Amino acid sequence: MEDYFKSGEICKKAREYGITLIKEKAKLLDIAEKIENKIMELGGECAFPVDVSLNHIAAHDTPKFNDDRILNKGDVVKLDIGVHVNGKVSDTAITVEVGTNKYERLTKASEEALDNAMKIIKPGVKLREIGSEIQKTIQKYGFSPIINLSGHGVDEYEVHSKPIIPNCDNNDSTELKENMVIAIEPFATDGEGKVTEGKPSGIYELINEKNTRNNNARKILSFIKEKYKTLPFCERWIIKEFGVGAKLSLLLLERKGIIKQFNVLPEIKKGQVSQAERTVIVGKGVIN
Ligand code: MN
Numbered sequence: 001m002e003d004y005f006k007s008g009e010i011c012k013k014a015r016e017y018g019i020t021l022i023k024e025k026a027k028l029l030d031i032a033e034k035i036e037n038k039i040m041e042l043g044g045e046c047a048f049p050v051d052v053s054l055n056h057i058a059a060h061d062t063p064k065f066n067d068d069r070i071l072n073k074g075d076v077v078k079l080d081i082g083v084h085v086n087g088k089v090s091d092t093a094i095t096v097e098v099g100t101n102k103y104e105r106l107t108k109a110s111e112e113a114l115d116n117a118m119k120i121i122k123p124g125v126k127l128r129e130i131g132s133e134i135q136k137t138i139q140k141y142g143f144s145p146i147i148n149l150s151g152h153g154v155d156e157y158e159v160h161s162k163p164i165i166p167n168c169d170n171n172d173s174t175e176l177k178e179n180m181v182i183a184i185e186p187f188a189t190d191g192e193g194k195v196t197e198g199k200p201s202g203i204y205e206l207i208n209e210k211n212t213r214n215n216n217a218r219k220i221l222s223f224i225k226e227k228y229k230t231l232p233f234c235e236r237w238i239i240k241e242f243g244v245g246a247k248l249s250l251l252l253l254e255r256k257g258i259i260k261q262f263n264v265l266p267e268i269k270k271g272q273v274s275q276a277e278r279t280v281i282v283g284k285g286v287i288n
């Protein structure tokens, strides 16, 4: 339990620091790397690459190693940060608009949905009741929850474990139990309320521990197993360690079904998207 609180504390500080970096003309790559470095400075490890997802991209966008994108005035930024301490994961996200407040209500909708969900969380509450609370709150603002994205349990070296915490009433009557560690993450949109699979993100995860005969790929694979275990990692981190040639090895490992790559997740009608996320220990409260 101790490590979860430590992880949560670092996660919270990293989020607060991240907010100060979101400014017009800031490079996405700098934002992600500075937050990742801050996490390590504070004594944590990244549970996944920092995601900086813009506008209609709801999630899973981390800068590439040579990314030259910058923030522009009016961008709606979802900053999603994960920390682990000895494998104990905490997950948090926040939405910040760059220099404007056109989407203030959209951001408020996901924040208030998160707050309202937190208010009812205790042992015995049904998953569908949390989803319903999120849905009602977002709809009250005239927006839609993204129903094919959801909160989740976290586990040792695992960012997404059971249960799924829905962003709508999904009829799941499973009850929360004392000491479950869960991340609640409402997404609100002025679009359709669904995401689809977009471009490859450069974020990967080990899915099959079988080996490969290719020397370079084998070296990288053993690094991945040792350093990230079953947690997501990204091309940028691997290139930092092994040089740009490592891209070929990642491709090979992906083709062999040893690692899988995530895609970025755009809203299906290119609607604007906001997100708010915190991790909570049921019966104990929010940790980040
Ligand atoms: Mn997250």
Ligand code: MN
Residues within 6 Å of the ligand: 091, 151, 152, 183, 185, 277
């Ligand atoms: Mn999450």
